[in-house]
Amino acid sequence: MKVWMYLVYLAVSIGLTIWVARALSRNGLVFLEEVFADERLAAAVNSLLVVGFYLLNLGYVTVAMKHRDSVSSTSQAMEELSLKIGLVLLVLGALHFFNVFALGRYRRNRLRQLATHPPIAPIGRLPVPPGPYGAHPAGPYPTVPYPVGPQRGTAPHGTAQASTAPHGTAQPGADGPGTGSPAR
Numbered sequence: 327m328k329v330w331m332y333l334v335y336l337a338v339s340i341g342l343t344i345w346v347a348r349a350l351s352r353n354g355l356v357f358l359e360e361v362f363a364d365e366r367l368a369a370a371v372n373s374l375l376v377v378g379f380y381l382l383n384l385g386y387v388t389v390a391m392k393h394r395d396s397v398s399s400t401s402q403a404m405e406e407l408s409l410k411i412g413l414v415l416l417v418l419g420a421l422h423f424f425n426v427f428a429l430g431r432y433r434r435n436r437l438r439q440l441a442t443h444p445p446i447a448p449i450g451r452l453p454v455p456p457g458p459y460g461a462h463p464a465g466p467y468p469t470v471p472y473p474v475g476p477q478r479g480t481a482p483h484g485t486a487q488a489s490t491a492p493h494g495t496a497q498p499g500a501d502g503p504g505t506g507s508p509a510r
Contacts, residue, residue: 331403332391338407339387339414343380346418351376354425361433379421386417 351372358368390410397403 327400327403328393328397331393331397331407335391335407335410336387338411340384342414342418343383343387347376347379350379350422357429361429361436375425382421383414383418387414390414
């Protein structure tokens with residue numbers, strides 16, 4: 327009775343392993359091509375995954391085949407057989423989900439690396455706020471809007487002119503104490 331149980335266990339386990347490996351290989355190739363973005367690399371990884379799948383699963387099937395107690399009835403043989411085949415199915419499922427998880431993580435990392443470059447180049451820069459070096463506005467936004475056009479007190483080519491600002495305010499490029507030359 328025990329020999330028949332082993333033969334049925336091997337036939338069912340090996341049959342399930344081959345069926346699942348073929349299904350994963352055939353349907354997983356599409357996923358691998360999208361993950362690796364190269365058909366040759368995807369086919370090679372697919373073959374390696376199938377070989378590893380066979381080795382791990384058939385190794386587990388042969389290790390788990392041993393049964394210490396004697397099998398005296400058909401019902402006891404069926405119970406032991408269902409336990410062993412159920413464990414084989416759990417191992418098959420765990421291997422499948424591990425592969426999908428690892429390849430999905432690899433795909434996310436590859437897509438993250440490809441997405442580090444901006445989609446378009448910047449078209450301009452924000453204007454530099456006027457004022458002495460190291461001065462910051464009091465709040466989160468300046469109280470006076472930044473000028474967009476040419477600054478008062480500067481000539482068309484950036485040479486300094488006399489400031490027309492009210493007394494006590496510094497203008498970029500104006501000759502006065504503590505103003506220095508404007509930052510470029």
